[in-house]
Amino acid sequence: MIRLILFLLTLLCFSTVSFAELRPPSDGTNAPSSSFPSTVNGYQPKWWKEAIVYQVYPRSFKDSNGDGIGDLKGITSKLDYIQGLGVNVIWLSPHYDSPNADNGYDIRNYRKVMAEFGTMADFDELLAGVKQRHMKLILDLVVNHTSDEHAWFVESRKSKDNPYRDYYIWRPAKDGNVPNNWTSFFSGSAWKLDPTTGEYYLHLFAEKQPDLNWDNPKVRNEVYDLMKFWLDKGVDGFRMDVIPFISKREGLPDLPPEAMAKPQYFYAMGPHLHEYLREMNKEALSKYDVMTVGEAFGVTLEQTPTLVDERRDQLNMIFNFDAVRLNRDGDRWRDWTLPELKAIYTQENQALDVHSWNTVFLSNHDNPRVVSAFGNDSPQYRVASAKALATMLLTLKGTPFIYQGDELGMTNYPFTSIDQFDDIAVKNAWKAMVVTNQVPADAFLAEMRKTSRDNARTPMQWDKSPNAGFTTAARPWLAVNPNYLAINAKQELSNKGSIYHYFRDMADVRRSSLAFVYGDYQDLDPANPKIFAYTRVNGAEKYLVVLNFSTDAVTYQLPDGIKAGQLVISNLGGTNETGDTLHLKGWEARVYKL
Ligand code: TEU
Ligand code: CA
Numbered sequence: 001m002i003r004l005i006l007f008l009l010t011l012l013c014f015s016t017v018s019f020a021e022l023r024p025p026s027d028g029t030n031a032p033s034s035s036f037p038s039t040v041n042g043y044q045p046k047w048w049k050e051a052i053v054y055q056v057y058p059r060s061f062k063d064s065n066g067d068g069i070g071d072l073k074g075i076t077s078k079l080d081y082i083q084g085l086g087v088n089v090i091w092l093s094p095h096y097d098s099p100n101a102d103n104g105y106d107i108r109n110y111r112k113v114m115a116e117f118g119t120m121a122d123f124d125e126l127l128a129g130v131k132q133r134h135m136k137l138i139l140d141l142v143v144n145h146t147s148d149e150h151a152w153f154v155e156s157r158k159s160k161d162n163p164y165r166d167y168y169i170w171r172p173a174k175d176g177n178v179p180n181n182w183t184s185f186f187s188g189s190a191w192k193l194d195p196t197t198g199e200y201y202l203h204l205f206a207e208k209q210p211d212l213n214w215d216n217p218k219v220r221n222e223v224y225d226l227m228k229f230w231l232d233k234g235v236d237g238f239r240m241d242v243i244p245f246i247s248k249r250e251g252l253p254d255l256p257p258e259a260m261a262k263p264q265y266f267y268a269m270g271p272h273l274h275e276y277l278r279e280m281n282k283e284a285l286s287k288y289d290v291m292t293v294g295e296a297f298g299v300t301l302e303q304t305p306t307l308v309d310e311r312r313d314q315l316n317m318i319f320n321f322d323a324v325r326l327n328r329d330g331d332r333w334r335d336w337t338l339p340e341l342k343a344i345y346t347q348e349n350q351a352l353d354v355h356s357w358n359t360v361f362l363s364n365h366d367n368p369r370v371v372s373a374f375g376n377d378s379p380q381y382r383v384a385s386a387k388a389l390a391t392m393l394l395t396l397k398g399t400p401f402i403y404q405g406d407e408l409g410m411t412n413y414p415f416t417s418i419d420q421f422d423d424i425a426v427k428n429a430w431k432a433m434v435v436t437n438q439v440p441a442d443a444f445l446a447e448m449r450k451t452s453r454d455n456a457r458t459p460m461q462w463d464k465s466p467n468a469g470f471t472t473a474a475r476p477w478l479a480v481n482p483n484y485l486a487i488n489a490k491q492e493l494s495n496k497g498s499i500y501h502y503f504r505d506m507a508d509v510r511r512s513s514l515a516f517v518y519g520d521y522q523d524l525d526p527a528n529p530k531i532f533a534y535t536r537v538n539g540a541e542k543y544l545v546v547l548n549f550s551t552d553a554v555t556y557q558l559p560d561g562i563k564a565g566q567l568v569i570s571n572l573g574g575t576n577e578t579g580d581t582l583h584l585k586g587w588e589a590r591v592y593k594l
Pocket of ligand 2: 068071
């Protein structure tokens with residue numbers, strides 16, 4: 001007995017000491033939960049590492065009042081649907097007051113709900129409904145920029161000596177022209193001349209999205225205050241929009257020629273980024289048990305641990321864009337290969353040690369539909385490939401993020417005309433490329449059918465009624481995909497073999513073992529162009545995932561020493577195959593316990 005107590009004491013001391021040794025000098029602001037000593041496969045267990053996140057784009061989710069625009073009451077009415085999917089965190093795209101130049105990513109008032117989406121009472125009701133179901137809600141924090149209609153900017157542009165002038169980034173003309181050669185992600189220069197004072201303001205996105213000046217401590221404190229406003233209501237964290245862009249390079253130097261194609265790597269990771277994130281953590285986040293995920297556009301894998309290593313008190317995890325943008329060369333579509341995708345997952349795993357955490361996602365409101373971009377959206381393979389992708393997303397290492405509609409296998413939209421688009425990115429690009437005769441309209445539209453953000457933004461397809469049951473209005477804000485008669489939630493729910501139900505089963509598989517969360521990841525066959533086979537191992541718990549990323553039937557010989565054991569789940573059913581040779585149909589996915 002005494003020996004046992006001594007042993008336990010030693011263990012306790014050892015873990016405390018070794019943990020303290022690993023920590024960087026503390027400024028005393030760490031959340032108490034971060035000193036929890038026990039680990040799983042080397043990782044500190046956290047609820048957000050074990051979570052499955054579902055992204056809701058409010059404008060397109062469910063319209064409750066027949067004005068053609070999704071709203072908060074609509075989301076509240078569908079919480080059982082979301083919970084039934086087996087997810088437990090909802091990421092809500094911006095719901096704040098906004099003139100909608102960029103669908104809410106241009107915020108006019110951070111403490112007000114967008115009138116089209118409802119009221120603060122509707123928000124409180126949504127949050128209560130989420131909590132009642134033991135789920136969590138994270139908000140979109142868009143603080144690299146505001147709307148030009150935000151009160152701060154309305155003041156800022158009035159005069160050079162306005163108290164809010166330094167809330168934004170103003171520069172005089174340089175040789176009668178823009179202050180530097182920075183470009184906006186929505187085409188053209190990132191500078192806009194404001195006639196009132198004759199100076200330019202910086203906007204990395206739309207003209208109506210002026211960049212905040214984070215070097216001004218007043219701006220930073222405003223942001224921490226608004227974060228606390230929502231955290232005090234009980235929200236469970238934030239997805240942080242283009243957060244690596246908040247600190248701008250000293251002197252705002254020109255983009256060098258080699259940075260022009262992908263300027264995000266030049267804009268991101270400015271000199272004070274870490275300092276500001278630590279300050280944000282100290283002033284706001286550390287006071288709550290919440291999760292943060294940074295949209296890390298322009299961050300390299302090598303830089304990632306500097307943002308997410310838990311000993312640095314910055315972010316919990318980031319969205320790395322390597323996988324989701326594998327199908328892009330700059331902004332243009334490129335055909336990707338499976339070995340490339342596998343290499344990215346392996347590199348991500350190698351770049352992050354037990355102190356860092358990752359996300360897994362292949363879609364969101366800025367990218368085409370996952371089944372169209374990474375699966376096969378033909379009638380023959382749509383269901384199988386959507387299920388295969390769900391199998392992958394829920395068994396890779398990192399917190400999975402699923403975008404609304406992907407659980408139904410919703411597809412890209414068959415755009416045929418520029419009038420069918422809403423997205424400012426598309427409209428500006430049309431003006432810059434087609435109207436100027438640089439790109440023929442047909443070629444532009446063909447490209448947009450593959451890459452446009454509006455592919456993901458068409459309304460949720462709930463049932464077979466007009467406009468897919470999304471709205472009772474004659475016209476929704478963006479047209480419903482004409483395939484809604486075949487692809488809709490009602491049908492998915494009533495069919496046990498649907499993507500929705502498979503997703504739910506996969507979520508249960510993921511939850512059945514911590515090996516899927518914290519277990520080691522190993523790609524068994526990196527060069528195979530059709531098969532993605534990997535293991536997840538936590539001590540004695542071992543799982544094998546085999547995915548056929550092709551339409552071909554493949555006889556797959558497992559590498560030496562590996563034998564498929566007990567089948568846990570498969571997307572096509574009807575197999576009890578075990579052993580070292582597997583006969584996989586096109587887009588077949590299987591998970592085995594080894
Ligand atoms: O997106 C950041 C971003 O830089 C890209 O994903 C961008 O949408 C794309 O390159 C444009 O073609 C975030 C939001 O997710 C996006 O919806 C916003 O438009 C953008 O920031 C500005 O807030
Ligand atoms: Ca509405």
